Amino acid sequence: MNNKEFSARKLLGQWGILIAIAIAFLIFSVAAPRAFLSVDNFITILRSISITSVIAMGATIGFAAGVFDLSFASLATMGAAFSVTFIAWFNMPMPIALLATIACCMLVGFLNSIVVVKFHVTAFLATLAMSFILDGFVLTYSGGSMINPKVDSASGMKVVREVPTAFWNLGKSPYIIIIMFICVIVVELFLSYTKHGRILYMVGSSPQAAKLSGVNTGRYIMLAFFATAIFSAIGGTLIASRAGTVQATAGSSFLMPSIAAANIGFSLGGRGKANALGTFAGAALVGIVENGLYAMAFPYYSINIVKGIILMVALIMSGLSQKSQD
Amino acid sequence: MGQTSDRIEVKDVSIEFPGVKALKEVNCTFSCGEVKALIGANGAGKSTLMKVLAGANPTYTGQVLYNGTPVEIRNPGDARKLGISIVYQEVDSILIPNLSVAENIMIDYLVYDLKGVGVVNWKNMQAKAREVMKELEIDIDVTALVSSLTLAQKQMVVIGRSIVQNCKFLILDEPTAPLSTKETEVLFDLVRKLKARGCGIIFISHRLNELFEICENIVVMKDGEIVGERAVDGVLTINDIVTMMLGRETGEKLDKSGRELGENVLELKNFGDSENRVHDINIYVRRGEIVGISGLVGAGKTELCKSLFGAFGKTKGEYILDGKKVNPSDTGQAVKNGLALIPEERRKEGIFLEESVNRNLSVVTLGRFSKVLGFVNRAKELETAKDKIEKLTIKTPSPNQKVGLLSGGNQQKVTIGKWLDSDADLYIFDEPTKGIDVGAKMEIYKLIVTLARSGKAVIYTSSEQSEILTLSDRIYVMYDGTVQKELNPETTNDQEILFYCTGGK
Ligand SMILES: Nc1ncnc2c1ncn2[C@@H]1O[C@H](COP(=O)(O)OP(=O)(O)OP(=O)(O)O)[C@@H](O)[C@H]1O
Numbered sequence: 001m002n003n004k005e006f007s008a009r010k011l012l013g014q015w016g017i018l019i020a021i022a023i024a025f026l027i028f029s030v031a032a033p034r035a036f037l038s039v040d041n042f043i044t045i046l047r048s049i050s051i052t053s054v055i056a057m058g059a060t061i062g063f064a065a066g067v068f069d070l071s072f073a074s075l076a077t078m079g080a081a082f083s084v085t086f087i088a089w090f091n092m093p094m095p096i097a098l099l100a101t102i103a104c105c106m107l108v109g110f111l112n113s114i115v116v117v118k119f120h121v122t123a124f125l126a127t128l129a130m131s132f133i134l135d136g137f138v139l140t141y142s143g144g145s146m147i148n149p150k151v152d153s154a155s156g157m158k159v160v161r162e163v164p165t166a167f168w169n170l171g172k173s174p175y176i177i178i179i180m181f182i183c184v185i186v187v188e189l190f191l192s193y194t195k196h197g198r199i200l201y202m203v204g205s206s207p208q209a210a211k212l213s214g215v216n217t218g219r220y221i222m223l224a225f226f227a228t229a230i231f232s233a234i235g236g237t238l239i240a241s242r243a244g245t246v247q248a249t250a251g252s253s254f255l256m257p258s259i260a261a262a263n264i265g266f267s268l269g270g271r272g273k274a275n276a277l278g279t280f281a282g283a284a285l286v287g288i289v290e291n292g293l294y295a296m297a298f299p300y301y302s303i304n305i306v307k308g309i310i311l312m313v314a315l316i317m318s319g320l321s322q323k324s325q326d
Numbered sequence: 327m328g329q330t331s332d333r334i335e336v337k338d339v340s341i342e343f344p345g346v347k348a349l350k351e352v353n354c355t356f357s358c359g360e361v362k363a364l365i366g367a368n369g370a371g372k373s374t375l376m377k378v379l380a381g382a383n384p385t386y387t388g389q390v391l392y393n394g395t396p397v398e399i400r401n402p403g404d405a406r407k408l409g410i411s412i413v414y415q416e417v418d419s420i421l422i423p424n425l426s427v428a429e430n431i432m433i434d435y436l437v438y439d440l441k442g443v444g445v446v447n448w449k450n451m452q453a454k455a456r457e458v459m460k461e462l463e464i465d466i467d468v469t470a471l472v473s474s475l476t477l478a479q480k481q482m483v484v485i486g487r488s489i490v491q492n493c494k495f496l497i498l499d500e501p502t503a504p505l506s507t508k509e510t511e512v513l514f515d516l517v518r519k520l521k522a523r524g525c526g527i528i529f530i531s532h533r534l535n536e537l538f539e540i541c542e543n544i545v546v547m548k549d550g551e552i553v554g555e556r557a558v559d560g561v562l563t564i565n566d567i568v569t570m571m572l573g574r575e576t577g578e579k580l581d582k583s584g585r586e587l588g589e590n591v592l593e594l595k596n597f598g599d600s601e602n603r604v605h606d607i608n609i610y611v612r613r614g615e616i617v618g619i620s621g622l623v624g625a626g627k628t629e630l631c632k633s634l635f636g637a638f639g640k641t642k643g644e645y646i647l648d649g650k651k652v653n654p655s656d657t658g659q660a661v662k663n664g665l666a667l668i669p670e671e672r673r674k675e676g677i678f679l680e681e682s683v684n685r686n687l688s689v690v691t692l693g694r695f696s697k698v699l700g701f702v703n704r705a706k707e708l709e710t711a712k713d714k715i716e717k718l719t720i721k722t723p724s725p726n727q728k729v730g731l732l733s734g735g736n737q738q739k740v741t742i743g744k745w746l747d748s749d750a751d752l753y754i755f756d757e758p759t760k761g762i763d764v765g766a767k768m769e770i771y772k773l774i775v776t777l778a779r780s781g782k783a784v785i786y787t788s789s790e791q792s793e794i795l796t797l798s799d800r801i802y803v804m805y806d807g808t809v810q811k812e813l814n815p816e817t818t819n820d821q822e823i824l825f826y827c828t829g830g831k
């Protein structure tokens with residue numbers, strides 16, 4: 001009714017994340033100026049959000065198409081394991097190993113889409129099952145222990161090739177940050193500016209109407225699964241190259257932050273749906289807060305509480321922005 | 327039961343949405359025991375006013391008086407306490423699809439009356455629901471799931487629920503739009519019964535001839551204002567109403583000339599779908615021809631349209647398009663084969679409620695705006711959208727408005743608009759004028775004729791017989807999933823169509 005109240009609400013709803021990022025930034029700059037406010041730390045923040053952002057790009061495309069793919073984190077673990085072992089155990093040159101990793105992940109995406117499209121299983125449930133399979137598969141593949149490409153594995157695989165420095169560089173700045181930005185930009189361009197991105201959103205918002213507009217909805221759902229798989233593979237590669245080793249839980253720690261980032265990002269600019277820039281902003285918000293809390297020497301075991309609160313507040317804000325449009 | 331003259335007065339009620347002043351100081355009175363029609367062009371504000379009374383538009387300004395006392399209707403609960411019930415234009419929105427009819431009718435009992443642990447007395451509940459349905463002479467199995475009902479039946483369920491809730495005022499927002507003559511009669515009987523019980527009925531419809539059957543008074547809205555109220559006194563004519571409604575006369579007759587009938591675009595021989603929703607269909611449609619398909623609700627008109635469009639997968643029998651045998655297994659192929667379908671259930675199947683008008687209008691022809699690497703040329707897209715908005719007189723504050731916020735009739739125009747510039751050869755219109763005002767109806771007829779003039783073939787289904795008679799070159803009547811009879815509009819009439827519609831041979 002009241003116009004002023006109306007636009008304030010709208011402002012908070014649509015640009016709330018950016019405001020929140022700015023506020024978080026200010027608070028930490030004042031509270032921990034030495035540890036927080038430096039170029040080095042800024043780069044640290046970017047580096048720390050890069051893997052989340054890349055993996056979350058896949059989730060973003062999934063959400064856009066109305067597909068809740070829960071297996072992307074486990075898929076990232078598999079990507080991590082494959083990327084490094086394809087080189088070390090199977091003697092593949094690095095470019096081939098990376099392409100092969102992406103291909104394997106896409107195969108899983110393909111299986112997911114078959115189960116969902118052909119057998120009409122809800123995406124959420126199908127991919128829940130798939131994530132169990134993948135987790136178990138990676139454990140079996142590694143012989144039940146951590147993968148270290150420098151020593152022979154518990155599963156009896158021998159190290160036959162040394163992993164090149166180029167691979168480890170992927171996980172260092174500036175490369176990892178550049179890769180992140182490329183991924184964000186590509187997905188933003190794809191979703192917002194291309195025909196196929198547009199149709200993905202249509203499929204997400206009403207599969208029936210899309211179908212009767214002549215869209216082959218099954219194919220687009222498959223496309224979404226493929227995209228998710230590709231970004232999981234890239235994200236997984238980054239995990240391996242940053243950590244040097246691959247734990248069986250490597251990917252799963254990115255599950256919640258990625259889903260959170262994508263959902264926080266829904267409301268950015270009043271878009272009201274999953275989008276790349278929003279997801280990036282969401283990841284940045286979570287990253288800055290986490291980093292700032294560390295800088296303030298906040299006990300690490302309580303940080304999840306704050307992260308949870310941020311997600312909650314962000315979701316409430318985007319709920320408000322939805323309401324202001326009704 | 328008490329005084330019969332309970333009444334609701336609306337005083338200076340206004341409401342504004344971003345970019346639209348939907349109601350401007352509306353004044354109006356509704357009384358018990360009276361059937362009052364509320365009419366107006368698409369987007370005039372009828373549904374908005376009714377939603378105010380139903381508590382679904384809480385931000386209104388002004389006053390609502392109940393028997394002279396000011397009341398606040400800020401949520402559906404307030405409306406319920408005053409005895410106001412509504413059957414929304416989107417009937418589905420207030421029924422719970424995966425519960426049974428009985429549960430939906432007795433929803434108040436389930437939500438409010440169950441005390442303690444809340445053990446449901448099924449027998450009792452079903453008996454009560456059955457009683458209500460019997461009283462209203464509605465023949466629906468109360469144990470069936472609501473999701474399995476037809477639209478007409480769902481309406482009956484909502485009305486049944488209103489009776490259980492002891493409503494004093496019943497609002498029917500375009501209840502007849504999805505109904506054919508037969509079902510409409512049943513509904514009207516019901517309305518008369520309710521009126522006899524002292525219920526006040528507010529009735530919205532775009533089928534103006536119906537109003538004369540059941541209404542005593544007609545209130546006309548235009549651009550958010552009430553522009554007149556007239557009694558149905560035998561003097562009032564449809565033309566008077568139309569003039570009030572649109573602010574201009576429309577004595578216009580449809581000009582169908584200038585078309586050339588060419589070779590067959592579509593030919594079906596013993597056509598049917600894999601699950602026998604439709605079967606043994608033998609029809610043809612020529613270039614430049616408009617073929618009307620008539621039939622009651624449930625006769626299989628929509629099913630025929632959808633199976634032609636590949637929405638049910640592969641089909642049986644011979645399906646010949648442009649002389650070539652085809653069998654589209656999905657809708658994408660159908661579009662490639664040169665088909666366009668304007669589906670009946672627009673909210674579910676025709677439009678993307680959450681997307682803008684602009685994006686809805688471009689969804690079918692997106693390929694044309696995205697030549698380079700699939701990037702969409704937004705300027706061109708917007709230009710085309712603006713063009714269509716003007717051509718179809720879609721009432722929207724901007725091309726970027728969400729379609730879900732447009733009025734029902736304007737949503738329908740968007741559904742048609744998206745196919746307007748596709749290169750289809752065969753256009754299938756499934757009840758395209760459902761919920762569209764008289765002025766715009768004429769526009770749509772003209773549009774269809776224009777398509778036919780340019781050599782397209784048109785299939786046109788409608789449950790309104792008068793419409794079929796004006797528009798088509800030939801009429802097929804469907805009954806029970808198949809085509810029962812071919813008729814010539816020059817020589818046939820309402821009664822004959824109805825005869826074949828109801829299974830006559
Ligand atoms: N929630 C909303 N937000 C923004 N605009 C709205 C909203 N609800 C209605 N409108 C606008 O208000 C106007 C009146 O709409 P309303 O639905 O009352 O029309 P109507 O008379 O029922 O038309 P129809 O015959 O097409 O159903 C329209 O221009 C519509 O776009």
Ligand SMILES: [Mg+2]
Nearest residue numbers: 373415733734
């Ligand atoms: Mg309406």
